[in-house]
Amino acid sequence: MTRAILPLSVLMLLIGCSTDRSRIERAVRSISVRSIERYVAELASDRFMGRKPFTEGEEITISYLADQLRKIKFGPAFDGSYFQKVPMAEITSHVDEILFSKPSGTTLRFRTPDEAAVISPLESGHITAVDLPLVFAGFGINAPEYGWNDYSGLDVRGKMVIVLVNDPGLYTGDSALFRGREMTYYGRWTYKYEEAARQGAAAVLIIHDTEGAGYEYNIPRKSSISPRLYIQGHGQNNPLCDFTGWLPGDSADRLLKACSLSTDSLRAEACKQGFRGFPLNINASVSCRNEIRYDESSNVAGILKGSRNPDECIVFTAHWDHFGIGESENGDSIYNGAVDNATAMAWALAAGKAFSSLGKRPERSIVLLFPTAEEAGLLGSLYYTEHPVIAMENTAACLNNDLMLPIGRMKDVMITGYGQSELDDIASRLAEKQGRYVAGDPNPHTGMYFRSDHFAFAKKGVPSLYARGSIESLKYGKEWAAEQEEDYIRNRYHRPSDNYEAGKWDFGGIAEDAGLAFSIAFELSFAGVWPGWKESSEFRNLSPRRNR
Ligand SMILES: [Zn+2]
Known part of the structure; x- marks a missing residue:
């Protein structure tokens, strides 16, 4: 009330x-x-x-x-x-690459930071993930007041989730969907990381696009190779994913194409009420060295x-x-x-x-x-x-x-x-x-x-x-x-x-x-x-x- x-x-x-x-x-x-x-x-x-x-x-x-x-x-x-x-705690993450491998043996290699911007927020020196199953979880949103849950029916525990930036209101322009073009908190990258961690995911990658993010891929790219500040012990009271990051649009296209999918059609689907996420038939491996001060x-x-x-x-x-x-x-x-x-x-x-x-x-x-x-x-x-x-x-x-x-x-x-x-x-x-x-703000998106x-x-x-x-x-x-x-x-x-x-x-x-x-x-x-x-x-x- x-x-x-x-x-x-x-x-x-x-x-x-x-x-x-x-x-x-x-x-x-x-x-x-x-x-x-x-x-x-x-x-x-x-x-x-x-x-x-x-x-x-x-x-x-x-x-x-x-x-x-x-x-x-x-x-x-x-x-x-x-x-x-x-x-x-100031953490600088060193990640060289992220590998995606299909059961058929095909492997895709993404070099950081140009082809993927990946870090580990953990206060730990070495973090490794081997063959994490990938799950596509739409916009990665669980919003009871909008009757929307991209995680409904999905088991993402210990897996890597791939999500879209922003929220469905932006892409449809439908003012009845979330707040239309105005960004809700569900559209922010921080929310996507927090929700994926609450769902028990081991890793989360956001598919970048400039309109949805509000800035170029250059921004997450640069921050992934720069020292980042956290409150010391930030993982003690809040769940954290072992790995977080962004895929630039062309890397996402390459990854999804390997799964016979496309970013544009997935986004269109994910904007529909009742959309269900699904496992992608591909696994991710990545390792990180963290310098901590x-x-x-x-x-x-x-x-x-x-x-x-x-x-x-x-x-x-x-x-x-x-x-x-x-x-x-x-x-x-x-x-x-x-x-x-x-x-x-x-x-x-x-x-x-x-x-x-x-x-x-x-x-x-x-x-x-x-x-x-x-x-x-x-x-x-x-x-x-x-x-x-x-x-x-x-x-x-x-x-x-x-x-x-x-x-x-x-x-x-x-x-x-x-x-x-x-x-x-x-x-x-x-x-x-x-x-x-x-x-109101003339640029609410x-x-x-x-x-x-x-x-x-x-x-x-x-x-x-x-x-x-x-x-x-x-x-x-x-x-x-x-x-x-x-x-x-x-x-x-x-x-x-x-x-x-x-x-x-x-x-x-x-x-x-x-x-x-x-x-x-x-x-x-x-x-x-x-x-x-x-x-x-x-x-x-x-x-x-x-x-x-
Ligand atoms: Zn300021």
Whole structure:
């Protein structure tokens, strides 16, 4: 059962008299463009050395954040400390090839990483698989709310499954199938790996296509030969496949042709309701050597204890990490990450400061969390949600931001993953008060909702919001705003040129976004308010609150 949010009239009673209202308005007005700019100028300066985990840049960043939390009167969240150690394992996999052999004796050899991108996520030095039977499992999706189970009737234990990327909605364009062209979590590669492991498969390979993945094969190819970060002991609480990876389209065609099948016709079949997967008459052998290095990084968090229900909370998240010092471009080798993610850290600090300037503590606690290793796959936030300050079932919501462009005030509030939870309704109502309108992501097929820290909370069933002005500039309109975003993505995203430019940036929009986030969190800070997931959300069944 979804728990409805409180009706507005009840909320207004809770929020109370006009002196309270003026207190709230004062707190919103206290959010200043200048203090946001100061945070960004500092966090994106060369002194922070690109804020890379495990480096001196980490030490400088996390102690700066702890100082700022102290200044805005947020106490240490973790047993007297602002820091939560996150033990990690860095694994580099070495795989030469994967062999597929038919009972008739025919063998196909795929060289890595060009013809297959295969790794082992195990914290183990040598991993070998000999003659794993192959099973084609459609999209590899088990989604009870859509009445869809590609694994139904299949025994994949100890076998290798081959699955398609994305979900049937994309390829059919049928909006009644999953969410049409908008990617659901079932379409993400991380989900495919998790589900295959839950089904007991020993290995899983995803057939790549650029439209479905949202990127070229080059991306999984490169990551398969690069060091990857994991939370140490990540296989202890979650099942893992011994091998995971991708097959580029032409390799998949070659493999399936050897089984007298074709990728296109299999995909067309797999898009039909009631499709059944089947064993392929071919076996796979692969072996891997893993180089493993252990190290520790830190999440940073401060807490403003609630006055009435301190053991319930609302969490703000904005990752602190970026890429450090690396390959130089135009003489610049420091990846300062001004937009990714200094602006969002400033947004969180500004909203937090508004809470401490209220004069009266909110009923519930407010947690400002700056996770580490977001860029490596949301590791800090995933670790936090396993080891939270306040239990996940007592966390009413997560409000996250990432990649906030300092391009001035906007007419819109763009919600990434619009339609997931009742937080959208609260955001819409409060955005309207700011004279803004709420819009969905113009590119929902890229699955951005699954690619920043709020998602770690969503996976635990905590309604999570990723919202900021993005689509329509108050002064210059939509086209101009789209140009700014395109320019950032093309010329600065994950590059040394993601720099803070003094005097050129307009933080008015980020201040307004911080005001909105504060107002949303303020409504949620009252005891008894539990926003729910929407009926069609894939996270609804995970909600720790749904049976209360
Ligand atoms: Zn980011």
